[in-house]
Amino acid sequence: MNAVSCKELQIRIGSKIIFDRLDFSIKEGQFVGVFGPNGAGKTTFFKCLFGNIPYSHGKLEVLGQSPIKIRGKIGYVPQQRDIFPLNLTGRAFIATAIRGNRLGIPFLFREDQKEIDRVLALVDAKDLAQQPLTELSGGQRQRLLLAQALLGKPNILILDEPLNNIDPKWTQHILNLIKHIQSQQKLTVFLSTHDLNPLVNIIDQVLCLGNKTAILGKAKEVITSEILTDLYQTPMQVIKAENRIFVTSFT
Amino acid sequence: MFALEFMKIAFVASGVVSIIVGLIGYFLLIRREAFAGHALSHIGFAGATGASLIGLPPFLGLIIFNVMAGIWMGQIGAKLKDRDIAIGLILSASLGLGLLFLHFYTHYATQISSLLFGNVFGVTYSTLYWLIFLTCCCCLAMGFLMRPLLFVSLQPDLAQAQGISVRLVSTIFLMIVALVTAACVQITGILLVFSLMVGPAAVALRISKTIWAGIGLSILLALSESWGGLWLSWLMDWPVSFWISLLSIGIYGLTLVFGKHLRSLRIQDCYHT
Numbered sequence: 001m002n003a004v005s006c007k008e009l010q011i012r013i014g015s016k017i018i019f020d021r022l023d024f025s026i027k028e029g030q031f032v033g034v035f036g037p038n039g040a041g042k043t044t045f046f047k048c049l050f051g052n053i054p055y056s057h058g059k060l061e062v063l064g065q066s067p068i069k070i071r072g073k074i075g076y077v078p079q080q081r082d083i084f085p086l087n088l089t090g091r092a093f094i095a096t097a098i099r100g101n102r103l104g105i106p107f108l109f110r111e112d113q114k115e116i117d118r119v120l121a122l123v124d125a126k127d128l129a130q131q132p133l134t135e136l137s138g139g140q141r142q143r144l145l146l147a148q149a150l151l152g153k154p155n156i157l158i159l160d161e162p163l164n165n166i167d168p169k170w171t172q173h174i175l176n177l178i179k180h181i182q183s184q185q186k187l188t189v190f191l192s193t194h195d196l197n198p199l200v201n202i203i204d205q206v207l208c209l210g211n212k213t214a215i216l217g218k219a220k221e222v223i224t225s226e227i228l229t230d231l232y233q234t235p236m237q238v239i240k241a242e243n244r245i246f247v248t249s250f251t
Numbered sequence: 252m253f254a255l256e257f258m259k260i261a262f263v264a265s266g267v268v269s270i271i272v273g274l275i276g277y278f279l280l281i282r283r284e285a286f287a288g289h290a291l292s293h294i295g296f297a298g299a300t301g302a303s304l305i306g307l308p309p310f311l312g313l314i315i316f317n318v319m320a321g322i323w324m325g326q327i328g329a330k331l332k333d334r335d336i337a338i339g340l341i342l343s344a345s346l347g348l349g350l351l352f353l354h355f356y357t358h359y360a361t362q363i364s365s366l367l368f369g370n371v372f373g374v375t376y377s378t379l380y381w382l383i384f385l386t387c388c389c390c391l392a393m394g395f396l397m398r399p400l401l402f403v404s405l406q407p408d409l410a411q412a413q414g415i416s417v418r419l420v421s422t423i424f425l426m427i428v429a430l431v432t433a434a435c436v437q438i439t440g441i442l443l444v445f446s447l448m449v450g451p452a453a454v455a456l457r458i459s460k461t462i463w464a465g466i467g468l469s470i471l472l473a474l475s476e477s478w479g480g481l482w483l484s485w486l487m488d489w490p491v492s493f494w495i496s497l498l499s500i501g502i503y504g505l506t507l508v509f510g511k512h513l514r515s516l517r518i519q520d521c522y523h524t
């Protein structure tokens with residue numbers, strides 16, 4: 001089954017057209033890097049996938065259904081992630097997402113505790129979760145947010161620029177973690193980034209967004225000087241060496 | 252002390268109100284809406300004085316104005332950058348309006364003073380029943396709202412991704428806050444609602460590590476501050492609201508100084524252990 005398929009898809013915010021005539025489909029179980037300049041519409045595209053931004057024209061199917069119906073099957077780490085400097089433990093923080101869309105008092109059952117234990121084990125953060133959020137570093141909080149996104153066994157994981165402000169060592173660590181979880185749980189992962197380099201050997205496909213369109217393909221085919229120059233609308237140069245891709249702008 | 256009828260009523264009234272105020276205060280602070288809570292109590296001033304002017308009970312005017320302001324604040328949403336400015340302007344406009352109403356309504360200065368600074372010893376049986384009713388309604392509403400409210404407050408984007416209307420939840424919450432401030436005014440008066448609503452919750456937030464420990468501690472502190480205030484005022488014959496505000500800032504100051512040590516006690520409960 002296709003995780004995502006778009007036909008003639010148009011996405012608008014107000015009267016502003018963000019994407020026009022998107023036509024592609026992505027198979028389940030793929031690790032997709034989402035790439036594109038600021039304001040290209042990465043976040044907007046993600047929000048469209050779980051139905052927060054309605055599309056204005058064409059057809060969008062996620063897991064074979066309309067976006068609103070599969071909300072529970074998508075795990076999401078939003079781009080704006082200023083966790084408050086609260087004194088709550090990571091575990092208490094993660095727990096607030098459990099059945100958060102239902103009315104009631106946030107009591108946790110034994111199964112809920114088990115579910116929290118499961119996701120914490122997945123990201124290897126059991127000890128981390130006992131500490132107050134105020135005492136964690138950005139990278140450590142990132143792991144907790146990943147754990148929170150994995151609650152309820154989603155089929156699709158959407159990570160909006162999870163590697164911002166993370167040093168190269170942690171970046172590699174977190175990416176390996178995501179890759180491991182992805183292959184273990186057979187997830188479809190969308191990960192947006194401004195730096196494709198650490199991702200090149202991990203991702204299956206790149207979705208390049210920009211200039212109201214999208215181009216999908218293998219990293220080596222899609223990331224070329226011509227295509228990027230087109231998307232960024234500024235001269236771009238791509239240098240490829242030893243399984244690495246360096247993207248620079250001429251200016 | 253409890254031989255006196257008005258003492259008994261004062262204890263029950265402030266106890267009942269403290270429970271809901273402690274609960275609401277905790278969520279206000281988690282949502283970083285302390286200023287909205289503060290403003291809500293003051294906006295009611297115009298309602299209360301206006302109601303007196305046309306011969307209605309001030310409590311009623313207070314509730315109506317507060318709830319309207321609560322709905323309005325929920326609608327302008329947290330995304331508005333100048334939200335605090337908008338709230339502050341409405342707040343001073345409504346105080347100005349209150350002043351105008353007072354200008355026409357020259358008698359009953361004591362009533363105004365009890366509105367501003369509270370008069371818990373003047374609570375009648377009928378007011379007491381109203382307070383109990385209001386508290387029950389607000390507790391019930393919070394019982395339904397608590398789970399999405401917590402989610403929306405801590406992870407707004409994630410909550411929205413799961414189809415929760417952040418604005419709706421915020422608006423309902425602020426309506427509950429409006430009712431609770433109206434109830435709290437009966438104990439501490441308009442000017443000192445902040446003491447009882449924010450003081451205990453701020454302490455709880457600083458030293459607790461789980462939601463339930465925080466809520467429990469917030470309620471417990473609100474209860475001890477209001478009952479402590481009553482007791483001290485019975486001993487010394489100084490105003491209750493004064494003692495409550497003093498206790499509130501005193502306990503907050505102590506946690507600022509000794510908070511580190513308290514935190515290392517690792518206050519936890521069965522919720523997450």
Ligand SMILES: Nc1ncnc2c1ncn2[C@@H]1O[C@H](COP(=O)(O)OP(=O)(O)OP(=O)(O)O)[C@@H](O)[C@H]1O
Pocket residue numbers: 013014016018036037038039040041042043044045079
């Ligand atoms: N609420 C909004 N109202 C109007 N336009 C918006 C709104 N949100 C986003 N846009 C526009 O939509 C476009 C895409 O924004 P989006 O946030 O999806 O970009 P992005 O690719 O995620 O950028 P970044 O890399 O900076 O996160 C931008 O041009 C922005 O101006």
Ligand SMILES: [Mg+2]
Pocket residue numbers: 042043044079160
């Ligand atoms: Mg973005």
